[in-house]
Amino acid sequence: MDNGATRALPGDSILTSAVEYFTSDGIFIASEAVGLSAGAPHPQLSAHRAKFHSTLVAECRRLLGEDRLILNHSFVHFEQGEDGMLSLQFESTDAKAPQPAVCCDFLVAADGLKSRVRACLLGSAEPRYTGRTIYRGLCEVDGVSADGRTVSLCGDQNCNFICYPISEKLREQGRFHCNWGFCTLRPHPGGVESWTSLAKLEDIREELERMGANSFAGLTPLQMAERSDSIIGWALFDRDPLETFDFGQVTLLGDAAHPLLPYGSQGATQAIMDAEALGVSYQNAMQSGTGIRGCIKAYSDLRCEVTGKVVIANREMGSTAVLKVVDQQTEGLELEAKRKWCSEHGARLHDEVIQKYRASMPKSVRARKPTATA
């Protein structure tokens, strides 16, 4: 049977097999199989963002044609004429030079968290700071953690550390291209919302040191951070769900439609499910003759309310909440008593938190077909 492990993986990605949870003092709480290993019809992949982008670009060119994908252009503004046609303004990203207007009758904006199309439609609402900042880095490690395909998390109520492999090529060499993130409480950063701000190791050294009983592929969280060429600090801002994705001939998709806090691996998942729902809605609207407006209304009906619930659920830190709840319930216990508590209750508590979170997740709009076997 083909469980996917032998297929060529896009963008050198890892076929993620499991997620494991530890307390900040290194006590095992629980682990669970994910993706194909859990019997899901689709794999869970972990990839380097730049390699993933290159894969998408190549695939778009292959499917649509070389000249159909235009890069290095920033959307600036759009207007709608009396005939219903949309006129879009772009500028070249490098030269900041205005480009000739582009006309269309259907605009799907997948321009991310700080969507300029959403700002054109609804104005720029001020996002709220959540009180948390994520620090991220990449490093290479000699050796693999667990089976080389596992996501590992450790932490407590205040902070958590996550690390996972993102290169299948390195895994095959017995090495670990490690993507790590450390989320912790921080005062308002001031300035603009950014996830490209450089941070210093000293900003997080003490907190990572306190997690030193945890070790993944032989390295503690601090040792991983020390091996990273650069560390990015990303202050987490929150936005309320939208009331509709239906703006006549314009709609939003992905983070532009439902900006998610980055827990539970839902950001990419929900964007993909939006695209699926939009495709189904388009096909149905073309067959039934309700046109672009019918398509966008159906898409909004399918996805707006359910993704709004994911936005709300992720405010409670998604599946990462396991670490918070265990810490709350073991507060004041000595290490050995805490170890005993986790071995007796960890798996049950993990299941409760995860099942509650999963129950709030939307389902695919298409009936799932069984995966092919060979």
Ligand SMILES: Cc1cc2nc3c(=O)[nH]c(=O)nc-3n(C[C@H](O)[C@H](O)[C@H](O)COP(=O)(O)OP(=O)(O)OC[C@H]3O[C@@H](n4cnc5c(N)ncnc54)[C@H](O)[C@@H]3O)c2cc1C
């Ligand atoms: C550091 C980090 C780590 C993350 N880790 C995970 C994870 O492990 N798992 C997960 O599921 N999600 C993760 N996410 C969230 C995930 O990346 C997003 O939810 C997902 O990429 C949303 O896809 P999208 O296509 O809607 O937006 P994006 O991937 O943000 O794509 C938006 C695109 O629009 C372009 N764009 C923006 N403005 C304009 C404009 N004016 N004109 C033209 N183009 C424009 C951008 O350049 C970008 O290419 C992470 C996010 C960050 C920032």
